[in-house]
Amino acid sequence: MLSILAQLKQQQLIGASEYYFAALIAEKQRPHNYSAAVADLAVLLAALITFAQQRGNTCLFLNEALLHNPFELAERAEGAEYLGAIRSKIEGLPLSRWQEALAGHIAFSSAPRQRITPLVFQFNALYFYRSWQDEYFVARYLKRAVKNSPLFTDSAQIEQVKALLKEEQSCNPGQKIAIAAALRQQFCLISGGPGTGKTFTVARLLIALQKLNGTKLHIRLAAPTGKAAARLSESIADALNKMSLPAPLRQSVPNEGMTVHRLLGEGYPRGKGNNPLPADVLVVDEASMLDLRLLAELLKALKPDARLILLGDKDQLASVEAGAVIGELGAFLQQGYGRDFADYLRDVTGEVTDYQAAGNPIRDHLCYLYESRRFGQHSGIGRLAKAVNEMQAESSLSLFEHFTDIEFIDAESAIRAAQQNNPPDYAARAVSMAVKEYLAYLNLIRESTQFDGQSVARIFNAFKRIRFLTALRSGESGVELLNQRIAEGLRRKGALYFKHSRDWYVGKPVMVIRNDSNVGLFNGDIGLFFADKVWFETGEGQYKAISPSRVPAHETAFVMTVHKSQGSEFEHTFLILPPHNSPLLSKELVYTAVTRAKSQLSVFGTKNVWKSALRKSVQRQSGLGRQLQQD
Numbered sequence: 001m002l003s004i005l006a007q008l009k010q011q012q013l014i015g016a017s018e019y020y021f022a023a024l025i026a027e028k029q030r031p032h033n034y035s036a037a038v039a040d041l042a043v044l045l046a047a048l049i050t051f052a053q054q055r056g057n058t059c060l061f062l063n064e065a066l067l068h069n070p071f072e073l074a075e076r077a078e079g080a081e082y083l084g085a086i087r088s089k090i091e092g093l094p095l096s097r098w099q100e101a102l103a104g105h106i107a108f109s110s111a112p113r114q115r116i117t118p119l120v121f122q123f124n125a126l127y128f129y130r131s132w133q134d135e136y137f138v139a140r141y142l143k144r145a146v147k148n149s150p151l152f153t154d155s156a157q158i159e160q161v162k163a164l165l166k167e168e169q170s171c172n173p174g175q176k177i178a179i180a181a182a183l184r185q186q187f188c189l190i191s192g193g194p195g196t197g198k199t200f201t202v203a204r205l206l207i208a209l210q211k212l213n214g215t216k217l218h219i220r221l222a223a224p225t226g227k228a229a230a231r232l233s234e235s236i237a238d239a240l241n242k243m244s245l246p247a248p249l250r251q252s253v254p255n256e257g258m259t260v261h262r263l264l265g266e267g268y269p270r271g272k273g274n275n276p277l278p279a280d281v282l283v284v285d286e287a288s289m290l291d292l293r294l295l296a297e298l299l300k301a302l303k304p305d306a307r308l309i310l311l312g313d314k315d316q317l318a319s320v321e322a323g324a325v326i327g328e329l330g331a332f333l334q335q336g337y338g339r340d341f342a343d344y345l346r347d348v349t350g351e352v353t354d355y356q357a358a359g360n361p362i363r364d365h366l367c368y369l370y371e372s373r374r375f376g377q378h379s380g381i382g383r384l385a386k387a388v389n390e391m392q393a394e395s396s397l398s399l400f401e402h403f404t405d406i407e408f409i410d411a412e413s414a415i416r417a418a419q420q421n422n423p424p425d426y427a428a429r430a431v432s433m434a435v436k437e438y439l440a441y442l443n444l445i446r447e448s449t450q451f452d453g454q455s456v457a458r459i460f461n462a463f464k465r466i467r468f469l470t471a472l473r474s475g476e477s478g479v480e481l482l483n484q485r486i487a488e489g490l491r492r493k494g495a496l497y498f499k500h501s502r503d504w505y506v507g508k509p510v511m512v513i514r515n516d517s518n519v520g521l522f523n524g525d526i527g528l529f530f531a532d533k534v535w536f537e538t539g540e541g542q543y544k545a546i547s548p549s550r551v552p553a554h555e556t557a558f559v560m561t562v563h564k565s566q567g568s569e570f571e572h573t574f575l576i577l578p579p580h581n582s583p584l585l586s587k588e589l590v591y592t593a594v595t596r597a598k599s600q601l602s603v604f605g606t607k608n609v610w611k612s613a614l615r616k617s618v619q620r621q622s623g624l625g626r627q628l629q630q631d
């Protein structure tokens with residue numbers, strides 16, 4: 001089996017980590033003299049679970065679909081011969097007997113709470129022990145939060161909540177329901193697309209919580225990236241400043257958010273549960289970017305009675321790492337609310353919600369905001385986002401003809417030209433558009449004689465106005481090549497001067513890809529190089545300049561991947577689709593890209609690739625739903 005995996009690695013059908021983990025299992029099991037069938041199965045499963053995790057899955061479902069398409073080989077032209085070879089190695093052991101055959105194997109356990117092994121069978125799925133443990137912990141937390149809720153049932157408190165909600169005349173029905181839910185439940189997820197008022201609602205919710213608790217609650221704000229944390233701080237401060245509040249109440253809600261990593265540095269890792277995070281209420285924005293590992297760490301850090309409020313968009317791409325908890329929890333919204341909870345909501349908000357007799361109790365901890373202030377009725381971006389989410393592959397295309405804020409630049413002609421030309425050049429048009437767009441920004445730098453707050457702000461605003469996003473990292477429409485080609489295009493126009501594109505040159509935009517709290521720079525922060533320094537925006541209209549040698553790991557940012565763009569928004573977003581369909585394209589990826597645009601969206605690609613992307617929804621394998629069903 002290992003030699004088949006070695007060939008798959010050589011053909012780049014699997015990565016190196018799949019092969020090396022399988023090789024490790026092969027070596028460790030050698031002294032145990034398992035039968036050839038068992039030994040081959042163990043090695044295959046080690047590679048398969050690594051492959052699954054690399055694609056963001058928490059576990060690997062052991063079902064017929066896996067047998068038909070291990071390592072997605074059935075979808076690849078070169079895969080057929082290996083498919084046959086793998087099947088013939090394991091055909092002696094039917095799928096239904098795999099767990100039994102591996103019972104007692106040194107690397108596998110079906111009872112991870114009794115016997116710790118690197119790989120774990122649960123719910124007819126295979127996990128890495130660590131992922132199983134994280135998922136188990138998240139499910140246990142959620143089940144406890146359900147058990148601890150409602151936090152009040154007596155009529156006096158319900159009357160207080162009713163009175164508080166009466167004061168919130170400006171909230172729409174969904175926002176009132178979210179406030180009522182989060183006041184009553186220990187855990188609450190408030191999901192909604194851009195501009196649906198998540199921070200508007202949470203600001204009011206925090207004030208209501210403080211009013212109910214005599215302004216004694218210790219509230220903390222956090223987000224997975226520095227950028228998202230800064231945006232949360234700004235939006236909360238903005239929302240609170242618009243409310244007329246007595247000073248002590250206003251001051252009882254913090255202005256400053258921080259990254260989840262930094263927050264964790266204060267709690268759990270030092271104290272291991274004895275030193276929990278000093279917070280009675282924790283709000284985490286952009287929660288869809290939390291991977292399973294980070295969420296589990298965060299939950300471990302909380303005090304047992306702390307409230308947790310997650311804000312996010314359940315329809316966005318999940319983190320690249322394993323786990324898509326927000327999307328998975330969001331799916332429970334389809335179950336409607338339970339009867340008791342619907343009665344409570346009607347009582348305190350006056351809103352009538354559908355209820356359904358059967359469902360998982362976690363459904364009463366989920367809220368969905370659907371009215372977007374950003375995208376009004378006449379916004380093509382808003383309509384397109386909805387159509388993408390609903391997987392309307394064909395009809396979404398006609399929206400481009402009816403709205404002026406969205407355009408589809410058909411790359412078909414580029415592909416046709418490419419067939420005649422040698423070498424083919426699919427992305428040439430997108431590159432030349434980017435070159436044209438960035439000229440204004442580079443001219444501003446060149447024309448600036450001094451770099452004071454105002455001129456730096458002008459430069460940043462010129463750069464931030466438009467952003468080019470791409471789905472892939474490699475290939476002709478991948479982030480690496482596009483960045484290089486745009487920089488070269490600008491050099492040919494005389495707008496940039498550099499010997500090597502990896503050097504620091506005037507006008508080079510970079511994106512930080514590692515958190516570095518010593519320098520105060522975080523994953524996703526954008527820096528611009530001019531006046532011998534790299535400049536970063538630290539708040540609205542505030543900047544800091546640091547020397548290039550202190551900038552943590554980074555990459556050029558004329559173009560960024562859609563994944564990396566999460567948590568940011570741009571006036572004009574330009575999405576570059578690849579020339580051919582790719583397994584990495586999905587409606588979640590397109591939705592995330594579309595909703596990055598504030599006022600203008602351009603899509604460059606072919607209609608076929610657009611439609612294929614919209615027909616695919618990311619299905620991550622996880623056992624969270626099943627863990628939540630268990631007592």
Ligand SMILES: Nc1ncnc2c1ncn2[C@@H]1O[C@H](COP(=O)(O)OP(=O)(O)OP(=O)(O)O)[C@@H](O)[C@H]1O
Nearest residue numbers: 170171172193194195196197198199200201235373
């Ligand atoms: N009910 C409301 N009444 C008046 N203004 C509102 C209401 N709801 C939201 N807004 C306004 O709409 C804008 C968007 O709201 P907010 O920033 O809270 O949305 P969000 O869901 O957090 O968006 P994003 O995902 O972009 O961060 C803000 O200017 C906010 O003040």
